[in-house]
Amino acid sequence: xxxxxxxxxxxxxxxxxxxxxxxxxxxxxxxxxxxxxxxxxxxxxxxxxxxxxxxxxxxxxxxxxxxxxxxxxxxxxxxxxxxxxxxxxxxxxxxxxxxxxxxxxxxxxxxxxxxxxxxxxxxxxxxxxxxxxxxxxxxxxxxxxxxxxxxxxxxxxxxxxxxxxxxxxxxxxxxxxx
Amino acid sequence: xxxxxxxxxxxxxxxxxxxxxxxxxxxxxxxxxxxxxxxxxxxxxxxxxxxxxxxxxxxxxxxxxxxxxxxxxxxxxxxxxxxxxxxxxxxxxxxxxxxxxxxxxxxxxxxxxxxxxxxxxxxxxxxxxxxxxxxxxxxxxxxxx
Amino acid sequence: xxxxxxxxxxxxxxxxxxxxxxxxxxxxxxxxxxxxxxxxxxxxxxxxxxxxxxxxxxxxxxxxxxxxxxxxxxxxxxxxxxxxxxxxxxxxxxxxxxxxxxxxxxxxxxxxxxxxxxxxxxxxxxxxxxxxxxxxxxxxxxxxxxxxxxxxxxxxxxxxxxxxxxxxxxxxxxxxxxxxxxxxxxxxxxxxxxxxxxxxxxxxxxxxxxxxxxxxxxxxxxxxxxxxxxxxxxxxxxxxxxxxxxxxxxxxxxxxxxxxxxxxxxxxxxxxxxxxxxxxxxxxxxxxxxxxxxxxxxxxxxxxxxxxxxxxxxxxxxxxxxxxxxxxxxxxxxxxxxxxxxxxxxxxxxxxxxxxxxxxxxxxxxxxxxxxxxxxxxxxxxxxxxxxxxxxxxxxxxxxxxxxxxxxxxxxxxxxxxxxxxxxxxxxxxxxxxxxxxxxxxxxxxxxxxxxxxxxxxxxxxxxxxxxxxxxxxxxxxxxxxxxxxxxxxxxxxxxxxxxxxxxxxxxxxxxxxxxxxxxxxxxxxxxxxxxxxxxxxxxxxxxxxxxxxxxxxxxxxxxxxxxxxxxxxxxxxxxxxxxxxxxxxxxxxxxxxxxxxxxxxxxxxxxxxxxxxxxxxxxxxxxxxxxxxxxxxxxxxxxxxxxxxxxxxxxx
Numbered sequence: 001x002x003x004x005x006x007x008x009x010x011x012x013x014x015x016x017x018x019x020x021x022x023x024x025x026x027x028x029x030x031x032x033x034x035x036x037x038x039x040x041x042x043x044x045x046x047x048x049x050x051x052x053x054x055x056x057x058x059x060x061x062x063x064x065x066x067x068x069x070x071x072x073x074x075x076x077x078x079x080x081x082x083x084x085x086x087x088x089x090x091x092x093x094x095x096x097x098x099x100x101x102x103x104x105x106x107x108x109x110x111x112x113x114x115x116x117x118x119x120x121x122x123x124x125x126x127x128x129x130x131x132x133x134x135x136x137x138x139x140x141x142x143x144x145x146x147x148x149x150x151x152x153x154x155x156x157x158x159x160x161x162x163x164x165x166x167x168x169x170x171x172x173x174x175x176x177x178x
Numbered sequence: 179x180x181x182x183x184x185x186x187x188x189x190x191x192x193x194x195x196x197x198x199x200x201x202x203x204x205x206x207x208x209x210x211x212x213x214x215x216x217x218x219x220x221x222x223x224x225x226x227x228x229x230x231x232x233x234x235x236x237x238x239x240x241x242x243x244x245x246x247x248x249x250x251x252x253x254x255x256x257x258x259x260x261x262x263x264x265x266x267x268x269x270x271x272x273x274x275x276x277x278x279x280x281x282x283x284x285x286x287x288x289x290x291x292x293x294x295x296x297x298x299x300x301x302x303x304x305x306x307x308x309x310x311x312x313x314x315x316x317x318x319x320x321x322x323x
Numbered sequence: 324x325x326x327x328x329x330x331x332x333x334x335x336x337x338x339x340x341x342x343x344x345x346x347x348x349x350x351x352x353x354x355x356x357x358x359x360x361x362x363x364x365x366x367x368x369x370x371x372x373x374x375x376x377x378x379x380x381x382x383x384x385x386x387x388x389x390x391x392x393x394x395x396x397x398x399x400x401x402x403x404x405x406x407x408x409x410x411x412x413x414x415x416x417x418x419x420x421x422x423x424x425x426x427x428x429x430x431x432x433x434x435x436x437x438x439x440x441x442x443x444x445x446x447x448x449x450x451x452x453x454x455x456x457x458x459x460x461x462x463x464x465x466x467x468x469x470x471x472x473x474x475x476x477x478x479x480x481x482x483x484x485x486x487x488x489x490x491x492x493x494x495x496x497x498x499x500x501x502x503x504x505x506x507x508x509x510x511x512x513x514x515x516x517x518x519x520x521x522x523x524x525x526x527x528x529x530x531x532x533x534x535x536x537x538x539x540x541x542x543x544x545x546x547x548x549x550x551x552x553x554x555x556x557x558x559x560x561x562x563x564x565x566x567x568x569x570x571x572x573x574x575x576x577x578x579x580x581x582x583x584x585x586x587x588x589x590x591x592x593x594x595x596x597x598x599x600x601x602x603x604x605x606x607x608x609x610x611x612x613x614x615x616x617x618x619x620x621x622x623x624x625x626x627x628x629x630x631x632x633x634x635x636x637x638x639x640x641x642x643x644x645x646x647x648x649x650x651x652x653x654x655x656x657x658x659x660x661x662x663x664x665x666x667x668x669x670x671x672x673x674x675x676x677x678x679x680x681x682x683x684x685x686x687x688x689x690x691x692x693x694x695x696x697x698x699x700x701x702x703x704x705x706x707x708x709x710x711x712x713x714x715x716x717x718x719x720x721x722x723x724x725x726x727x728x729x730x731x732x733x734x735x736x737x738x739x740x741x742x743x744x745x746x747x748x749x750x751x752x753x754x755x756x757x758x759x760x761x762x763x764x765x766x767x768x769x770x771x772x773x774x775x776x777x778x779x780x781x782x783x784x785x786x787x788x789x790x791x792x793x794x795x796x797x798x799x800x801x802x803x804x805x806x807x808x809x810x811x812x813x814x815x816x817x818x819x820x821x822x823x824x825x826x827x828x829x830x831x832x833x834x835x836x837x838x839x840x841x842x843x844x845x846x847x848x849x850x851x852x853x854x855x856x857x858x859x860x861x862x863x864x865x866x867x868x869x870x871x872x873x874x875x876x877x878x879x880x881x882x883x884x885x886x887x888x889x890x891x892x893x894x895x896x897x898x899x900x901x902x903x904x905x906x907x908x909x910x911x912x913x914x915x916x917x918x919x920x921x922x923x924x925x926x927x928x929x930x931x932x933x934x935x936x937x938x939x940x941x942x943x944x945x946x947x948x949x950x951x952x953x954x955x956x957x958x959x960x961x962x963x964x965x966x967x968x969x970x971x972x973x974x975x976x
Binding site for chain 3: 003005006007009010013016017019020021022023073078079
């Protein structure tokens, strides 16, 4: 009888551990992904390379794309750059850059030094598009389908693992088409 | 009853009474002092109770911060990118309070649909790099060119 | 090259700790003396390689090696050298390295200062510590190595350390706290070793007592430093926020306090054995739980590092293995709970039990309040937070009741004390403290205040009973000085710690009742009155620091027309992240602090938002914390714990 009493702490711990386990899967910092499954917000900004021209959503709608939010002031962006280059070389999906609250000259310099994985870059100097998009911080990566609907949002460095997850989603679309 | 039994009974009664007292105290305090969290959309849709202490979280809308000239009263709009709520606060804002920054406000909704905050907390994440970055980093990068 | 050496040293340390976890343990199980004797050299080797690893990271910080990701994210070339070095533990990876390094330090200490221990006991204790080290070093290597590099290219300069952490407080607070957290691993290891060996006599209690007291003292000191740091650095004048991370350090302290007392009863009287073992397991488990809460990001907190489910998962596994394993072992091997008792109602045993129950209940209520949001969220019932009023409402009455028991406990003896003796001893202190508690609010404040009455009475009760008992010791002594020397250090330690509790309680009571504060808009020449002091704002000017620029205000303080002090609060803007930081200025005193902080500039710097505080007796909070820690350390100096097994009991003086 009293031996059984000694099991009480162990039982209590199991209950606690179960809750902690559950707690791990809930992220209290989960961001309101208000735009998930909604169209990419309309904008009209200049591309990074050509200050006189204008790009809009029409420039990339029609095929699935990745939109990558980056800036030269962000060390983590440097970390994910290799991965972006690898994706662009694999030719699996085009990447559109969203250069966020940055300086044009510095950004161009960065692309020259580190290589350019982007099909083109949207130059969002005031962060207005970023605000519409709900950007929390750089880097962030959005997956858009051929209709320009946001299907997935990745916050933080795009690791090889994250890219694998994205590939699964893209493959899923391909199989539906065929 | 033997003295031993009597003693044991007292112990059990004491334990039961003490536990009941503490459980009661804890339950009462918990029910009085938990603050529910509401998003700005929920508040704008009228889901938040008026006059009860709640927490609201969201981003401070760019350009919405208005200060009174002769007191410490501040007004700003909070958004979750869907709907906005106007917040009023009197006092000193935290250092990390900025437009476009995520914050949490504690307070009550008033009858006019304005959130009267008595506490404003800035969310702060070390990994989030504010765009306003690295003077020296930039300087060095420029020097490289 | 150096960071690679650091990483490599860490791998060797992992190897050594794995061997330490297995070989001596197996040796103890098979009574193989050679295998058991490997424990000491392995403990030393493990410490050496952890030290190398730690120095390597320190070197990378001091040399501004921004190719190392961790350095680039937490340092900057403009930072003063002392902050570069303390930035080692400014982030997740480095603070975990500090954790593991301190663990190896405690392991070394046990191997060096345990000559009186039987070999098999020592082997088991060090092995258990080796198991913990294996878990933590693999956690470091697998999920959070601080030595990873940016390849192929790296930033020119670092991202700077959070300005809040660029402070003396960060240099000392985390190491102290970790000394405490990790120190409980020694008590834990002793408990596990005792369970494994089946020798559950009182010997293990005596061996682990001094280690527990040291760890407890460090943890208390760490918490005290943290509170003091928050007070002057956060610019709000608050000293305790019931933040999940603060609670995470308070819970092991509460359980540790219970453990310190229950160990005394187990050692001296052989009672509560199972309970003491359980407390030893829980004190360390709660330290691990604290680490889990901080690192996994399951709770949002100002202290929380970036959330990373992978890390959270790893720590949860560590927690499950240590807690699940030790509690299973406990359930099978702990001595049976006996309902027979050979002590009466009024005995020191019962009062220690009461103290234990109160402390445990407090720890449980804090745990409940901390995890409640998580529970509700896990049940899908919405996102909530539990505010400080909950903690205050629950904590204060329990604490108060416990303080009453504290006063009685010093007056009773082991086994049995007659009620008459206790009443004879205690009626005078009781009368004095109630009387003083009644008078104090009239004398100090503006009128009767129930909270102050209770707070002051209870605190004075604790102090006066300790003093009465102390004086009572000399009633039959022939010579004052001989008796003074005869009393054991542990007795003085107890007195000091109990007085510390009272001093802290006085501080809490008075600062939370009589504090005054005002947020006010001040232009040059404006003045404000607070608690009899006049604060005159004389404008601001710009000053330059090593890595920041600040607006510094000049505020003159007068008391009834005579000059008291000039305060210079600052609003700093750090160059790298352009973070704003409030640097309060404080005129500290034993009986009151004057605290001034700058808010923000108004109307383009024409005026400033200024926060002015009057904080009576706030220093007593931390003074009490220091007294408690000193008391804990003093007991360790007791000659009882210093004797080696080879020498007879009275060989030491």
